Amino acid sequence: MGAPCGSTARRRQAQREAALRTQIAADLHDDVGTLLSQISLQSSLLQEGVADADGQRRQLGQISEASRSAVRQLNDVVWSLDAHNDTLPQLLDRLRDYAYEVLAPSGLHIKFEVPETLPTTHLSLALRRNLYLIYKETLHNVLKHAAGASWLRVRLSLESSPSRLLLEINNEVVPVLAAHPTAVPYQRRSGHGLRNITQRAVAVGGTAECGPQADGSFRVRVQFPL
Structure with a gap:
């Protein structure tokens, strides 16, 4: 009787971890996807050259911060899944x-x-x-x-x-x-x-x-x- 119970517990644990990995993937898609959209938008505005020099510096700062945040989140996910x-x-x-x-x-x-x-x-x-x-x-x-x-x-x-x-x-x-x-x-x-x-x-x-x-x-x- 012990082996089947142990097998069931391991199967349930595997199912819980699989569900958690799915949730992590969804969170990553939402969070990093939002940051990448911000980077894309700010890059497009820079290419249009509408902003003055101060505005361009602010846009570059926002791109830099969004990039760092995206890298941190990717590193966090890789670490948690390893x-x-x-x-x-x-x-x-x-x-x-x-x-x-x-x-x-x-x-x-x-x-x-x-x-x-x-x-x-x-x-x-x-x-x-x-x-x-x-x-x-x-x-x-x-x-x-x-x-x-x-x-x-x-x-x-x-x-x-x-x-x-x-x-x-x-x-x-x-x-x-x-x-x-x-x-x-x-x-x-x-x-x-x-x-x-x-x-x-x-x-x-x-x-x-x-x-x-x-x-x-x-x-x-x-x-x-x-």
């Missing part, structure tokens, strides 16, 4: 690479707190993808709304009873506010991003706590069963 990236060390490498890529130009310092040795625990495609998207959403919130931030702290840890993965991200804003009283702390503009974070955590059996803190910082804490 089976070689299904362990915690590989996930940590990706989190670090993305943080330095998007935060360094803003002047934010990044501090990672992780165990000295991470086990090569297997992470499902769904868990890996949702955790990474939560991470990206959080960094986007910090960049957009936490004008007084000077440091971003990322803590990745494991708990054994029960077995679960914890990710905590918060910006440390107090030192900047003390030095610059006019600096603006986190200002919540919309709840869509926070709802997305919670929904993505719940989708893989996890939980999320996120939002502005009393000291003006912004924190996200998510945990996932392993």
Whole structure:
């Protein structure tokens, strides 16, 4: 009786991963397709030569930004689908690479707190993808709304009873506010991003706590069963 049950579980897991890959392909088509349409439109306007020099510079800037966004999204999809990236060390490498890529130009310092040795625990495609998207959403919130931030702290840890993965991200804003009283702390503009974070955590059996803190910082804490 054990073998058929195991076979059924593997078949269901394969079906779930196939459905997720289909969803990723659809998202890629929508997101990158939109960016490519923007690039095509701005390129056509440049060829027509209607805009003055300042307008052309703005159009070139928009083309450049759309191109970078498209490349980032393509890289994200390739990374998420590559089976070689299904362990915690590989996930940590990706989190670090993305943080330095998007935060360094803003002047934010990044501090990672992780165990000295991470086990090569297997992470499902769904868990890996949702955790990474939560991470990206959080960094986007910090960049957009936490004008007084000077440091971003990322803590990745494991708990054994029960077995679960914890990710905590918060910006440390107090030192900047003390030095610059006019600096603006986190200002919540919309709840869509926070709802997305919670929904993505719940989708893989996890939980999320996120939002502005009393000291003006912004924190996200998510945990996932392993």
